[in-house]
Amino acid sequence: MVVASGLLVINWLQPEFNWLTFLWACLMAVSVTTIVHNHNHVAIWKNRSLNRAQDYWLTLFYGFPTFTWIPTHNKNHHKFNNRAGDYTITYRMSERNNLLTLLTYPTISGYLQQRPILDFLAHCWRTRRARFWFYISEYVLLIVWIGGALWIDWRKALLYVVIPQQVGLFSVLIFNFLQHAGANEESRWEHSRDVVSPIMNWLLFNNGYHTVHHERPGFHWSQLPAKHEEIRNQLNPALTEHSFWWLILRTYILAPFISKLQRPNLRVERLERQSTAIEEPLIRQLRFDKLGS
DSSP states (O other), rough: HHHHHHHHHHHHHSSSSSHHHHHHHHHHHHHHHHHHHHHHHHHHHHHHHHHHHHHHHHHHSSSGGGGHHIHHHHHIIIHTTTTTTTTTTSSSSSSOSSSSHHHHHHHHHHHTHHHHHHHHHHHHHHOOOHHHHHHHHHHHHHHHHHHHHHHHHHHHIIIIIHHHHHHHHHHHHHHHHHHHHSSSSSSSSSOOOOOOOOOHHTTTTTTTTTTHHHHHHTSGGGHHHHHHHGGGGGSSSGGGSHHHHHHIIIIIIITTTTTOOOOHHHHHHHHHHHHHHHHHHHHHHHHHHHOOO
8 A cells, every 4th residue: 555655656746757667556556456355355454444544545546436346246246156147247248268358348347337336325325324425425535536636637647547547447357357257157166267376466465366265255365375275176277377477378369379278168068068968858859759750
């Protein structure tokens, strides 16, 4: 949080554009999205006022009200886990896991998630009016933050406020797609893809240990590596990746041209098995009817 805040100040005040500090700020924006995720599962502070202040800070650097994770992620994604009913399902537009589905997923998924957010706000208005106004205050603060930055210097606002926010928002949805696309959502141990890269998990608070996170979403992020080791033998090796960037390069750049690099789509394989299990008895029955006639 200190580094992300400091980089905004440094980038804004320095007279010339600096690619190093700009890209660093974008990288920190991705880390911020993981903080938002973790904070909504296990609040950072014991004090309620500090947690409210944390919500406000995250809203400003995340680029969207942090409460929105409650209806879209905690109450929806963790309930359905890429099955029917999940607003973030990865196969809504296509069963294919290619570069087109990857890059279009954040926009489509982000748009569809607005419905549960509005429904959640309506529910809070009816049942928890004080909380409703706190959530609205996140929207107001974000609008004032971005609007004020644009009014002071619209070029710097776009470079140092808006672009890092959008990088974070886009990246976190990309992560969700990668963690579930091609996995078997009906299986307890094959519903998620794990990325066990030490560097990535250091930067993103162990977000790569996704299977165990779905198994125990209330665990603090620091506990996930140890909990992952406890269940590792039950996981499908095809869903364990040791490098995030090799996953991207292999799946979306090389595999379309090098077939041996392609990984199985466990969801499609399950659907094919189910289809065969239904069709074979029907075929046998049709053959029997034909012989009888």
